[in-house]
Amino acid sequence: MIAGRAIVAGEADGDALVTSDALSFWGGYDFHTGEIIDRHHPLAGVRAAGRILAVPFSKGSSSTTAVLLEAVRAGTAPAAILTTGVDAFFALASIVADVMYSKSFPVIALEGADFASLRTGERLIIDRSARITRVEPLSHRGTEKNG
Numbered sequence: 001m002i003a004g005r006a007i008v009a010g011e012a013d014g015d016a017l018v019t020s021d022a023l024s025f026w027g028g029y030d031f032h033t034g035e036i037i038d039r040h041h042p043l044a045g046v047r048a049a050g051r052i053l054a055v056p057f058s059k060g061s062s063s064t065t066a067v068l069l070e071a072v073r074a075g076t077a078p079a080a081i082l083t084t085g086v087d088a089f090f091a092l093a094s095i096v097a098d099v100m101y102s103k104s105f106p107v108i109a110l111e112g113a114d115f116a117s118l119r120t121g122e123r124l125i126i127d128r129s130a131r132i133t134r135v136e137p138l139s140h141r142g143t144e145k146n147g
Helices: 063-074 088-101 112-116
Strands: 005-008 012-018 052-054 080-083 107-109 123-126 131-135
Touching: 005 088, 012 080, 063 088, 080 088, 088 107
Parallel strands: 012 052, 052 080, 080 107
Antiparallel strands: 005 107, 012 123, 123 131
């Protein structure tokens, strides 16, 4: 379990999509599809829609908020965003999405070591208190036996 700090509280679960590189949403994220389209970013061509996006911080300006807000409206936003600190642009997008569309997403700040421990593809569950639980894949669970 990872204890984060809720910048915007909420619940989410999904597969992690992790990068150590900042992401510019303006010109780097297609809100129509949820795909990362910055061809210079390591996640170029990958869809973040519905996933828990772990990105250390945003790159750019308030346009990040506008693009994320449009992604929420279109249903192509990440389920949650995990960062290494308080990112006002991510938080503002979630808060405004809640006001405008009654749809927010959790924005959680993690300590550097906790952020570094995340892996793309692992299943994460985020609760309202910003606790993040890793869900063990079915292939690694023990087999139950009846009596």
